[in-house]
Structures are given as structure tokens and as C-alpha cells.
Amino acid sequence: MEFKISKDLIQELEQLIQNKDDKQLEVLLNDLHHADIAEILDELDFDEATYIFKVLDSEMTAEILLELEDDLRENILKRLSAKEIAEELDELDTDDAADIIAELSQSKKEEVISELEDLEHAKDIVDLLRYDEDTAGGLMGKELVKVNENWTVLTCVKEMRAQAENVSRVHSIYVIDDEGRLKGRLSLKDLLTTSTKTQISDIYIKKVTSVNVDAEDVEVARIMQKYDLEAIPVVDEMGRLVGRITIDDIIDVIKDEADKDYQLAAGITQDVEANDSVLELTKARLPWLLMGMVIEIVASFVLKNNELAFQKYSTLIIFVPLLSATAGNIGVQASAIVVQGLANGTIKEFSRNYFSKEITVSMISGTIISLFLLLYHSVMYQQYQVGLAISISIIVVILFAATLGTLVPLFLHKNKIDPAIATGPFITTTNDVFGIILYFTIARLVLGY
Amino acid sequence: MEFKISKDLIQELEQLIQNKDDKQLEVLLNDLHHADIAEILDELDFDEATYIFKVLDSEMTAEILLELEDDLRENILKRLSAKEIAEELDELDTDDAADIIAELSQSKKEEVISELEDLEHAKDIVDLLRYDEDTAGGLMGKELVKVNENWTVLTCVKEMRAQAENVSRVHSIYVIDDEGRLKGRLSLKDLLTTSTKTQISDIYIKKVTSVNVDAEDVEVARIMQKYDLEAIPVVDEMGRLVGRITIDDIIDVIKDEADKDYQLAAGITQDVEANDSVLELTKARLPWLLMGMVIEIVASFVLKNNELAFQKYSTLIIFVPLLSATAGNIGVQASAIVVQGLANGTIKEFSRNYFSKEITVSMISGTIISLFLLLYHSVMYQQYQVGLAISISIIVVILFAATLGTLVPLFLHKNKIDPAIATGPFITTTNDVFGIILYFTIARLVLGY
Structure with missing residues (x-):
């Protein structure tokens, strides 16, 4: 029941474009939904897409314009005159028309507005351009x-x-x-x-x-x-x-809000997509990687300072990755639940009840992991003191990560910063460093080196 | 313009419930939207909520029932007779009624259905119960x-x-x-x-x-x-x-789909919320933590086997956290973009174009990080050979993590498994281990120990 693009259809269209067979193109496309045509145009190259765009009538193309991928829309708009763009906009609801005008350069914007035929419509569109796109004003239309x-x-x-x-x-x-x-x-x-x-x-x-x-x-x-x-x-x-x-x-x-949270959690700053350019993708990702690198350089100092310890107790160092990963995982879990709670209203602010529940969950998980490690280390390496240091550390680090994971999103939220940042690389790498510091501090206390 | 719950209102309601002043309760609540009343009931304890529920008429309470938190709804349904529940359901659209019946025990389900007054309505509801809740049949209503x-x-x-x-x-x-x-x-x-x-x-x-x-x-x-x-x-x-x-x-x-992806990325298996019990929260989180632990035990073996190397070249070990974190971060970034691309249709299957773009982005990021580390290590520790080993490793590890991060979600998607798992702890910890193995392999080649 749903339309599916086939390779055959794309080839047929490309052939018709080459032959400039406008009639047959119209026959083929006029029966399709504008959302389907937009999907087809996204598969063609810019010249072909623009060609088809000019063949179809403006009632159809106006709707298609709204559905296109950003870069194709940008390209098609560049190839249209101000008058042609105005014709498209005359067909659209004010909110959609304003969204498209907002994408144009300042000079083209004014030109297009002056070409709009319906003055009432033009006035409404200009009115809408004043509002910030993230507000009710930016979302609303005038048609009512x-x-x-x-x-x-x-x-x-x-x-x-x-x-x-x-x-x-x-x-x-x-x-x-x-x-x-x-x-x-x-x-x-x-x-x-x-x-x-x-x-x-x-x-x-x-x-x-x-x-x-x-x-x-x-x-x-x-x-x-x-x-x-x-x-x-x-x-x-x-x-x-x-x-x-x-x-x-x-x-x-x-959807945008959910995507943004997910991207922040994955360490991507801007709203990028798979079909963005290498430059855009790098700009969205490199900052987080560099920040992670700088934080982990702190970790390297901590390890350097404890070099003597792990030369004396060799198994101390080999569990550092385990400790970091566990701290990171529990911190992200704790944050994610708070972030979602804030989003759906089950959490509104710091609550002692919720915090003690989180600590209980972490304590249970921590105890199980800790006992397992104590046993494992004792059997494998027979250094009971070191095993003890490791298993005490893991509990402390887990509790610390859970506390940070719970409090940081609440703190960010209170200060009007998106709490989803707390599930991202900044917190996991910070947890790493604190985890390693706690680990060696506890090891020093237990082993007395 | 929007209703806001105040502490005063909650106190007033609690007082009225104590005094059994049903009239005043009705006056206070009848003007409110059912979604607001649901919010109020969620703030009261189960007995109070049930009391208010019984005071209001079934046209109102049926709608309220749909808006309540799961545990409160479950509790109220337990306190209502089959006849009372049937009265609520008679007021609801078939799809909503079927959703509520599906939450009841088998015996109560049959009792409630037999109490439904409108036979046509009852037939429609029973019909809807046959469908899996994740399908169009499970979502649809019969009212048309x-x-x-x-x-x-x-x-x-x-x-x-x-x-x-x-x-x-x-x-x-x-x-x-x-x-x-x-x-x-x-x-x-x-x-x-x-x-x-x-x-x-x-x-x-x-x-x-x-x-x-x-x-x-x-x-x-x-x-x-x-x-x-x-x-x-x-x-x-x-x-x-x-x-x-x-x-x-x-x-x-x-929203559920977005929440699920976010939770998988954060290492939470079930659909849990901040107000779930300690047991449910632990069950959703502990498996991922244990899995992470087991994978990181592999990392401990790799480190143990390379003990001699980092006793000889002491700065080799102190950059392990940096290496792991960078591999983890880049892997998650790569996966997240693929997962979103699969969700919104910009990526459909493996494409050489996209893969080479990802490798280019990683190569750029890797080169910048690598050059910085080479410089940093040379200035700080003057062990140029070790610095070289570290900086070559970081590029290789980044490329490896980006490849895994791109291919794993595509592989999962092809095998009908939710690709969002690839942004979760399983992949980050796996990347850790592979990263450490690659690191020491390269170090061995460069330093020749």
C-alpha cells in the first residue's frame, strides 16, 4: 500500500530527463504523493532534481520543497529566481513559508517577499519571521x-x-x-x-x-x-x-528533542546526520574527543604518580580498565534514568527518596561485582591484600559514580542546561579520572605503601 | 494558562478526604481537566487516590485511568470490582479499553468483559485483544x-x-x-x-x-x-x-522508540523509570554491568601479559585510559550516527560512500589527536620511541573503533536486532579490549621488546 522507490523507476526518470520528455514525466509523477516525489528527488542528482522540480506545477512543488533533505532544498532554492520561489510560497501555509524564507540569504529574502502576490499572506509571513524558531511563535501558523x-x-x-x-x-x-x-x-x-x-x-x-x-x-x-x-x-x-x-x-x-538527547549522550554536539559533509561531522565530533583526551591526560598523571605502587603490586594496574568501565557504565545508567525522569516529569528536583533508591541499587550491584572480583583475584593471583583493595575500591567508585550520575543532571537542569549532557563523554571520562584517583587512594590505605 | 499543582491544593484535598466531604471534592475537581486530576492523584497515596476516584463520575474517571502512572492504575484497578471496571470501559474508546483490559489478570479479564453493557462495544474490545500490542492491530480503535x-x-x-x-x-x-x-x-x-x-x-x-x-x-x-x-x-x-x-x-x-534507543545506549535493558522499584531498576542495570566486568577481565589478561613492556617503558601504561576512552568515544559517535540514519532512512544498508566518509572523519580526528600526543609525550617524557608507539596506536585504534562502530549497527539491523545496542556498554567495553590489544601489539612492533 505504501509507495516504494525502485531502481527501475529512477532509471526511467533519468532517461526521460535526458530526452526532455516533460509530458511523460508529468504522467509518471502526477499520481504520486508529494512526500514520495521528495524521496525520489533525494535519490537523483541536483540537476536532475531541479529539472523535475521545474516540470511539475507549483501547487505540487511547494509541498515537495517542505519534504526534501536540507542540502537538496538549499540547492534547488539557489537555482530558482525570487519570483519562482515566491510562487512556491504563495501555495504554502504561513508557518511553512516562513520556515523556507528563513533559510534564504538576507538579500534574497527581501526580494522573495516583495514578489509575493497575496499581500495578506505576505504580511503574515513577515510577521512570523520575527519569532525565534524554538518558541511557540516560531512554530505557529496564521491560518485559523x-x-x-x-x-x-x-x-x-x-x-x-x-x-x-x-x-x-x-x-x-x-x-x-x-x-x-x-x-x-x-x-x-x-x-x-x-x-x-x-x-x-x-x-x-x-x-x-x-x-x-x-x-x-x-x-x-x-x-x-x-x-x-x-x-x-x-x-x-x-x-x-x-x-x-x-x-x-x-x-x-x-523527535528533534529525542535525537538531541541521544546525540548528546553519544558525544555529538550539533544536529548532524549521516548525509552531512565530512567537515560538519568532524566539527560535531572532534571537540568531545579533544575534551576526553585532555581529561584522560589527568588520568595519566595519576597513574604516573602511582608507578611505584603497581611495580610493587603488579595486579593493581591490570584492573584499571575494569574499574573505569564499571564507573562509566553505572554513571551513565544513573544519569539516563534521571534525564528521562526530568523529561517525563517523574523527577522534578532533588529528592532524598529517589537518591537513596539509586544508592541502594548501586550498593547491590557494587556488592555483587565486588564479591566476584575478590573471589576471582584471590583464586587467580593469591594476593589477598591487593584483592581486598580492588574490591573495596570498586564499591566506593560505583557509589561515587552513581552519586555524580544522579546529581550532575539535576544540577544542569536547575541551571537551565540540557541534562542529557550528563550521559555523554564529559561525565564518563571525568568518572574515569575520579575512579582512578579513588582506586589508588584506597589501595594506598589498604596496602600501606 | 496551564494548571499547576500546588502543595496547598494537595493539602486541601487530603483534608477533604479525611472529612469525607465528597461534595466539596467534586466542586474542587469537576472543573479540572482529567489529565490534571491524574497528575494530582499521582501525588496522593493509593487510598486517597482511590477515594477520589470513587467520588468522581465514570465519564471523568475513565479518562483519568488512561493518564495515571502504571503502578497507581494497577492499584486502583485492584480495588475496583469487575462491574466497576466495566463501567469505566464502557466510557472509553475500544483501543483504550482494550489496553486497560490487557493489564488485568486472566480471570478478572473474563469477569470484566462479561459485565460490559454495550455488546457491540464488548465485541470490538474482545476483537482488539487478539492483536500483538506492537502492531497496527494493537494500536487501532474500532471507532470510525x-x-x-x-x-x-x-x-x-x-x-x-x-x-x-x-x-x-x-x-x-x-x-x-x-x-x-x-x-x-x-x-x-x-x-x-x-x-x-x-x-x-x-x-x-x-x-x-x-x-x-x-x-x-x-x-x-x-x-x-x-x-x-x-x-x-x-x-x-x-x-x-x-x-x-x-x-x-x-x-x-x-516517544517510546526514542526512549528505548536512549536506554539501550545508556546500558539499561528494560523499559524502567525513576519511580520503579529497586528490584526492577537493578534487574535492568546489573546484567550490563556484569557483562562489562567480564569483558574487562579480558583486558586485565592483556595487561598482565604485557607487564614486562610497561616495566621497561613506564609511560606506556599511563596512556591506556586515554586510549580506551578515545576508542570508546569515537565508536559511540560512529554508531549513533548510523543508528539515527537507519531510523530516519538516510542510511538503508552498507554503503561504500558513507563508510569512506566515516573513515575520513575518523582519520582527521585521529591525526589531530595523534600529533598532539606525539608532541606532548616528547616534551613531557622525552621518550620519542614510546611517543611514536602511542601516536601510531591512537590512529589505528580510532580507525578500528570507527569501523566497528559503523559496521556493528548495520549488522544488527540486517539481523533484525535493535541497532541502538551498538551505542551501549557492550560495544564500548569491547572497543576497550580491542584497543588495548592493538596498542600493545603496535608498541611491541615499534619498540621491539
């Missing part, structure tokens, strides 16, 4: 149906019919006062079953969840999910209705 | 509006009115044939603007994206996102329309 509380049902139905022409999917009818302030919403059913002379103020529902235009995108996502909304109205500082956000834009926010 | 292609517009409108009573949000009108097979969809606009005698088969839209009842939930999520759908029809093996999936259920799938 709004009615005045002082209208009668009759006026309302007439006005709605005109408004609805510009709105592809009507999610809700919003009610405003003379100042444009959001007062509530109207159910279509009530509107249709009430006498045409009734005033809107007598029938509208006064409860409506809205967000402020400055609200963060993740906050909007949380509210829409909590209240199971398919659209939410956006108001300005004075409570005036300025736009609406639909659920499809929120899905992107949810 | 469907019309026969052989009907006239007039019959259609009449039938629709009856059907729509059971459907809270009408996303689409589906068209079926006499066998119940999905043929297409109907636009409300066409329906309202056509003569009442017209046959549906003349006006319906033949293009409709559907999913098979056995489709995986993540596949459904991908399709709905790609085509920007707020609802999708589900068909059985014979193409018969059996249900519909709405976008709110898909958001849960997207």
Missing part, C-alpha cells in the same frame, strides 16, 4: 478560523465560510473579543444547532488551553501531549490570538 | 465512520449520523465495498455539495493510504509522519477495513 463573541450565529457562519477557504484543516473555531483577545472556543455542533440570531457569547466554551507566543517549543509539545490536543491557539502578551500550532509540527519537536 | 460505495449520498448521510455518535473525533470517512474492503475515502465537502441521489462510487477519492493489521507500530509511525496523516485506516489480509489509528497513539510510539 476566529469569530467575534459579539457576532450572531448568522454573521459567524458567513465569516467562517470566507476564512475557511484559506485554512486546509479546521481544528477549532476560536472566539475573540473586540480587542482580539482569545476568549474561548466554539463547537461546530453548537453552532449548527442554535438559532441564527443567538449571540456567540451565549454559546461558546470558555475553557480553552492556549500558549504564550514566547513559550518554548518543548513546553508546547508537553502541553499538547498532556491534553491530547491536535491544535493549540497561541496568544501574545496581551492575550490576543496571534496564531495556532498543529500537532504535525509538534511531532517534529518531540 | 464508514460508508458503502453502493449507497447514495442520502443513505450515506443518514448512516453517518448514526455512526458518528460513537466517534468523538471524525478524521475521515472511509468507503468500503459490499465485502467490507477499503476502497477509498470521502471528503465531507464533496458529500455536502453533491445531489443526494448521487452514488458514493461516483464521488469518492480512490487514493487512500492504509496499513495492514500486522504492520509494526514503528512502520505505522513512519508512514503517518511521512504522509502527514492525523488518522490512518487499518485493513486485514483480505483488504477489509478493520479499524483506524489516530496520531495521538503514534506520538506514544515515537
Whole structure:
């Protein structure tokens, strides 16, 4: 039921492009969904993609533009004149049009705006460009149906019919006062079953969840999910209705947020993807690698300073990797649970209850690992004192890593820094170094060297 | 605009529960959204929550039940009779009702089903229980509006009115044939603007994206996102329309999938949360820690076997943590990009292009780190041969880790195993061991001990 790209189709298209057989191209593509065509264009080279793009009509291409990979879109936009881009944008909802304009250079931006045909549409788009892309204002569109509380049902139905022409999917009818302030919403059913002379103020529902235009995108996502909304109205500082956000834009926010957390945990700074350039990929990864290197140079000092110890007790040094890895693993586990708890609201701030639970879990894991190592070392190397030092150390290091793993994300969150950083390489390498310091300190105490 | 729980409110509610002041409780809570009440109940203890639950009417409590934390819902369900649970379920959509029944014990399940009042509803729920929860069948609900292609517009409108009573949000009108097979969809606009005698088969839209009842939930999520759908029809093996999936259920799938990847990367096996028990948390974490320990014991053998080397060249051993950490970091970075590429479709299988890009990125990072270390070691320790061994090793280890990091997720994906495992502790510790083996092999070659 779903469309699948085949190699045959790609070859056929390439042949048609070579022959400049525009008619056959149209026949082949016009029946497809714009999302499928976007997928096809992503498989072709830039020239071929641009060729097809120019063959199709602007109603179709406008939608395709939204679905393309970033680099292909950038390339196609470069090959289009300001007038051609404006034609695309005239077909799009204001929020999508604003997103595309935001990708253009400053000079081209102004040119494109001046070429927009529908002035009302142009005004709305320009208005949207003011907002930060990570806020409700940056997500919202201007397409909505709004009615005045002082209208009668009759006026309302007439006005709605005109408004609805510009709105592809009507999610809700919003009610405003003379100042444009959001007062509530109207159910279509009530509107249709009430006498045409009734005033809107007598029938509208006064409860409506809205967000402020400055609200963060993740906050909007949380509210829409909590209240199971398919659209939410956006108001300005004075409570005036300025736009609406639909659920499809929120899905992107949810996915981006999850991707960002995962990337931070994996030690990637920017939002990169497999098809980005070598330079972008290196820029996103090298800083974390260098930071890890610098932190581990500290570890090398600690080892250097304890050289005599492991020349005397040779098995002391061979368990350093085990100790580091265990500290790293337990720290990341502890952080990940806190990060997810903060994201879904089960953790809000430091709680003694939760902390003691984490310490209990680590204590149990630590004791099991520690007893195993004590036994293993005694059997393998018969140096009971060293075995004791190792097994005490592992418990202490595990408890330390669990504490750091729990507290660091809470601290970051409190200071408005993304707590997911705490599951990344910075913390694991830091845990390494502290782990090694603790290890040799305890060994020194137990073995008395 | 959004409701916020206050300590005062919680205290007031606790007082009212103690005084058994049901009237005042209703007054206080009836104005709130069911999602907010669920949040409040999660803050109270089980007895208090159950008390409030019984005060509110079943239309409200049914919705609340869906929003509660798992353990509270389980506890409340235990305290309700089969008849009481059936009353809740009668208020819910079939998919939500089936989800709740699936949580009950086998005996209670049957009791509850026999108590359901609406037989049609009960039949639909029982039908849904057959499907695996990770498939389209497990996600879908039975509430939809469907019309026969052989009907006239007039019959259609009449039938629709009856059907729509059971459907809270009408996303689409589906068209079926006499066998119940999905043929297409109907636009409300066409329906309202056509003569009442017209046959549906003349006006319906033949293009409709559907999913098979056995489709995986993540596949459904991908399709709905790609085509920007707020609802999708589900068909059985014979193409018969059996249900519909709405976008709110898909958001849960997207979030769960992201959470799962993040947890696998953090070394947590089960879907645990901060408020789970110590036992559950330990069960989800200890296996990874033990596995890490066993792998690192291999590392201890490698170090033991090279004891003479680092007694002779003392700075050789002190860079082991740096080497391990760098290998781990680069491996996780490489895997994470592949895992996300597989998830969003930019990577589909092994591609020589992508692999050589990854190797280039690693080569650049490796060379920079390696040159720095060569310089650093020469200045600090003046053992140029050892410095050379270290810096050659770091490049080789980085290239090895990048290769493993790229290939392992692809291999897992090909064998239908979740590739996100490749960003977890198994790979980082394995990289550790291979890194150490490579390091001492290269050192032996360079230094000739």
C-alpha cells in the first residue's frame, strides 16, 4: 500500500530527463504523493532534481520543497529566481513559508517577499519571521478560523465560510473579543444547532488551553501531549490570538528533542546526520574527543604518580580498565534514568527518596561485582591484600559514580542546561579520572605503601 | 494558562478526604481537566487516590485511568470490582479499553468483559485483544465512520449520523465495498455539495493510504509522519477495513522508540523509570554491568601479559585510559550516527560512500589527536620511541573503533536486532579490549621488546 522507490523507476526518470520528455514525466509523477516525489528527488542528482522540480506545477512543488533533505532544498532554492520561489510560497501555509524564507540569504529574502502576490499572506509571513524558531511563535501558523463573541450565529457562519477557504484543516473555531483577545472556543455542533440570531457569547466554551507566543517549543509539545490536543491557539502578551500550532509540527519537536538527547549522550554536539559533509561531522565530533583526551591526560598523571605502587603490586594496574568501565557504565545508567525522569516529569528536583533508591541499587550491584572480583583475584593471583583493595575500591567508585550520575543532571537542569549532557563523554571520562584517583587512594590505605 | 499543582491544593484535598466531604471534592475537581486530576492523584497515596476516584463520575474517571502512572492504575484497578471496571470501559474508546483490559489478570479479564453493557462495544474490545500490542492491530480503535460505495449520498448521510455518535473525533470517512474492503475515502465537502441521489462510487477519492493489521507500530509511525496523516485506516489480509489509528497513539510510539534507543545506549535493558522499584531498576542495570566486568577481565589478561613492556617503558601504561576512552568515544559517535540514519532512512544498508566518509572523519580526528600526543609525550617524557608507539596506536585504534562502530549497527539491523545496542556498554567495553590489544601489539612492533 505504501509507495516504494525502485531502481527501475529512477532509471526511467533519468532517461526521460535526458530526452526532455516533460509530458511523460508529468504522467509518471502526477499520481504520486508529494512526500514520495521528495524521496525520489533525494535519490537523483541536483540537476536532475531541479529539472523535475521545474516540470511539475507549483501547487505540487511547494509541498515537495517542505519534504526534501536540507542540502537538496538549499540547492534547488539557489537555482530558482525570487519570483519562482515566491510562487512556491504563495501555495504554502504561513508557518511553512516562513520556515523556507528563513533559510534564504538576507538579500534574497527581501526580494522573495516583495514578489509575493497575496499581500495578506505576505504580511503574515513577515510577521512570523520575527519569532525565534524554538518558541511557540516560531512554530505557529496564521491560518485559523476566529469569530467575534459579539457576532450572531448568522454573521459567524458567513465569516467562517470566507476564512475557511484559506485554512486546509479546521481544528477549532476560536472566539475573540473586540480587542482580539482569545476568549474561548466554539463547537461546530453548537453552532449548527442554535438559532441564527443567538449571540456567540451565549454559546461558546470558555475553557480553552492556549500558549504564550514566547513559550518554548518543548513546553508546547508537553502541553499538547498532556491534553491530547491536535491544535493549540497561541496568544501574545496581551492575550490576543496571534496564531495556532498543529500537532504535525509538534511531532517534529518531540523527535528533534529525542535525537538531541541521544546525540548528546553519544558525544555529538550539533544536529548532524549521516548525509552531512565530512567537515560538519568532524566539527560535531572532534571537540568531545579533544575534551576526553585532555581529561584522560589527568588520568595519566595519576597513574604516573602511582608507578611505584603497581611495580610493587603488579595486579593493581591490570584492573584499571575494569574499574573505569564499571564507573562509566553505572554513571551513565544513573544519569539516563534521571534525564528521562526530568523529561517525563517523574523527577522534578532533588529528592532524598529517589537518591537513596539509586544508592541502594548501586550498593547491590557494587556488592555483587565486588564479591566476584575478590573471589576471582584471590583464586587467580593469591594476593589477598591487593584483592581486598580492588574490591573495596570498586564499591566506593560505583557509589561515587552513581552519586555524580544522579546529581550532575539535576544540577544542569536547575541551571537551565540540557541534562542529557550528563550521559555523554564529559561525565564518563571525568568518572574515569575520579575512579582512578579513588582506586589508588584506597589501595594506598589498604596496602600501606 | 496551564494548571499547576500546588502543595496547598494537595493539602486541601487530603483534608477533604479525611472529612469525607465528597461534595466539596467534586466542586474542587469537576472543573479540572482529567489529565490534571491524574497528575494530582499521582501525588496522593493509593487510598486517597482511590477515594477520589470513587467520588468522581465514570465519564471523568475513565479518562483519568488512561493518564495515571502504571503502578497507581494497577492499584486502583485492584480495588475496583469487575462491574466497576466495566463501567469505566464502557466510557472509553475500544483501543483504550482494550489496553486497560490487557493489564488485568486472566480471570478478572473474563469477569470484566462479561459485565460490559454495550455488546457491540464488548465485541470490538474482545476483537482488539487478539492483536500483538506492537502492531497496527494493537494500536487501532474500532471507532470510525464508514460508508458503502453502493449507497447514495442520502443513505450515506443518514448512516453517518448514526455512526458518528460513537466517534468523538471524525478524521475521515472511509468507503468500503459490499465485502467490507477499503476502497477509498470521502471528503465531507464533496458529500455536502453533491445531489443526494448521487452514488458514493461516483464521488469518492480512490487514493487512500492504509496499513495492514500486522504492520509494526514503528512502520505505522513512519508512514503517518511521512504522509502527514492525523488518522490512518487499518485493513486485514483480505483488504477489509478493520479499524483506524489516530496520531495521538503514534506520538506514544515515537516517544517510546526514542526512549528505548536512549536506554539501550545508556546500558539499561528494560523499559524502567525513576519511580520503579529497586528490584526492577537493578534487574535492568546489573546484567550490563556484569557483562562489562567480564569483558574487562579480558583486558586485565592483556595487561598482565604485557607487564614486562610497561616495566621497561613506564609511560606506556599511563596512556591506556586515554586510549580506551578515545576508542570508546569515537565508536559511540560512529554508531549513533548510523543508528539515527537507519531510523530516519538516510542510511538503508552498507554503503561504500558513507563508510569512506566515516573513515575520513575518523582519520582527521585521529591525526589531530595523534600529533598532539606525539608532541606532548616528547616534551613531557622525552621518550620519542614510546611517543611514536602511542601516536601510531591512537590512529589505528580510532580507525578500528570507527569501523566497528559503523559496521556493528548495520549488522544488527540486517539481523533484525535493535541497532541502538551498538551505542551501549557492550560495544564500548569491547572497543576497550580491542584497543588495548592493538596498542600493545603496535608498541611491541615499534619498540621491539
